Amino acid sequence: MDDFEVDDVVQRALDRLTLLAEATTALSSTLDPDKALRRVCRILVPQLADWCAVDLLEEDGRPRRVCVLHRDPDRLPVGAFTGILPPVPETATGPLARVLRGTGPLLIKHDDVPASQQVADALHAQQLELFAELGCDTAIVTPLRARRQVLGALTIARTTGRTALSSDDLAMVEDLAHRIALAMDNARLHGETLNIAERLQRSLLPSLPDGGRTVLSARYAPAATTAEVGGDWYDSFPLPGGPTTLIIGDVTGHDLRAAITMSQLRNMLRGIACDRQEPPGQILRRLDLAHHTLYPHSTATCVYALLHERIDGSWLLEHSSAGHLPPLLITHEGDTRYLMGGRGLLLGVDPHGERPHASDVLPARSTVLLYTDGLIERRGESLNTSLTRLRQHAAALAREPVDTLCEELLTGLAAQHGDDVALLAVRMPPRT
Numbered sequence: 076m077d078d079f080e081v082d083d084v085v086q087r088a089l090d091r092l093t094l095l096a097e098a099t100t101a102l103s104s105t106l107d108p109d110k111a112l113r114r115v116c117r118i119l120v121p122q123l124a125d126w127c128a129v130d131l132l133e134e135d136g137r138p139r140r141v142c143v144l145h146r147d148p149d150r151l152p153v154g155a156f157t158g159i160l161p162p163v164p165e166t167a168t169g170p171l172a173r174v175l176r177g178t179g180p181l182l183i184k185h186d187d188v189p190a191s192q193q194v195a196d197a198l199h200a201q202q203l204e205l206f207a208e209l210g211c212d213t214a215i216v217t218p219l220r221a222r223r224q225v226l227g228a229l230t231i232a233r234t235t236g237r238t239a240l241s242s243d244d245l246a247m248v249e250d251l252a253h254r255i256a257l258a259m260d261n262a263r264l265h266g267e268t269l270n271i272a273e274r275l276q277r278s279l280l281p282s283l284p285d286g287g288r289t290v291l292s293a294r295y296a297p298a299a300t301t302a303e304v305g306g307d308w309y310d311s312f313p314l315p316g317g318p319t320t321l322i323i324g325d326v327t328g329h330d331l332r333a334a335i336t337m338s339q340l341r342n343m344l345r346g347i348a349c350d351r352q353e354p355p356g357q358i359l360r361r362l363d364l365a366h367h368t369l370y371p372h373s374t375a376t377c378v379y380a381l382l383h384e385r386i387d388g389s390w391l392l393e394h395s396s397a398g399h400l401p402p403l404l405i406t407h408e409g410d411t412r413y414l415m416g417g418r419g420l421l422l423g424v425d426p427h428g429e430r431p432h433a434s435d436v437l438p439a440r441s442t443v444l445l446y447t448d449g450l451i452e453r454r455g456e457s458l459n460t461s462l463t464r465l466r467q468h469a470a471a472l473a474r475e476p477v478d479t480l481c482e483e484l485l486t487g488l489a490a491q492h493g494d495d496v497a498l499l500a501v502r503m504p505p506r507t
Contacts, residue, residue, distance in 0.1 A: 094119075120144045137159060138228075151209070169196050215245065220256050229255060292498075308322075314348065321394075321501060340422075394416070400447070405472075409474075416435070417430075443501050
């Protein structure tokens, strides 16, 4: 072997390593499996192939073509060839079906490709139609395998006029497919974990009571960027023979411990409130004493409010805050103001300190909104700016149904939130 041949071999090896590195970077840049696959395909075409396709197996075992990319964009209309494919036959004859059934990477040459009309296997026929439409001198079909499970298949193809794929390329394509499969598996595990975390969190949250003449609505949204449960919660229940409680809180932390502490703190507050029926500041002081005893190294914020209907038909809100963001009052006309009274320290800081409470008369058809910081806070932004943005959004929704108000606030303010969000809103009735 002369120097030129050695240099050529070294260069091909470097090119392959570069391709694998670029593909790995693309796969690790997102947890959205379809987006990751499209990024990888844009690297494979044209560096490795003239076109490529990726098929993933759905939960029911049927393949779905999620990505097809050709080096000539005019050959491939948007969305062409993607979607659900025919089921994998029990007796696999075509290369795609064989790979999805567990066969290793297969090298296909033009002479090995029959016409689609000559095969009875619907999946094989559809793959042959793809070969005929996009051209295929040589191709490699390889399984996407992770944890001994086939997740799908990768097809790469070269057309006439380019060096044909050979058995020497099988190992590199198999390595690439394995990296793709690991990324897909990680994305699926992330999605499953996120779903379990959300279901756990939602199971810890209560159903709202019948508000009577008032209308109650609440929402919980898990963090959009993590798979962790958090400590945000809301609650509302009528006290025996008395007012209705409105509660929102947030335990410090974003893990299972925070969720458990949240649930226990909520239940303690329920018991104290029903047993004592004292002003909000006194209830929070008792809760702080219990919290400090049982969770000495944990802190939490909370708003505890009592909604009273008075003899003259007006409504009064008594409230106290343990380091939580202030409730927002939204009038039917769209005026907004924060209820700043009754503010005190976080739970877990000074359990023996006095806790103030405040009272506000609520106008007819007004809305009181309780919320957690995930709704408004943004990295690098001042709290005043965040609070102003919430007022502006809420004012525009003042006359919308309270369910719509909650939904629109989540959509408008917390679409890509990095923290979980809890909302509780109550709408006052018209004056009679």
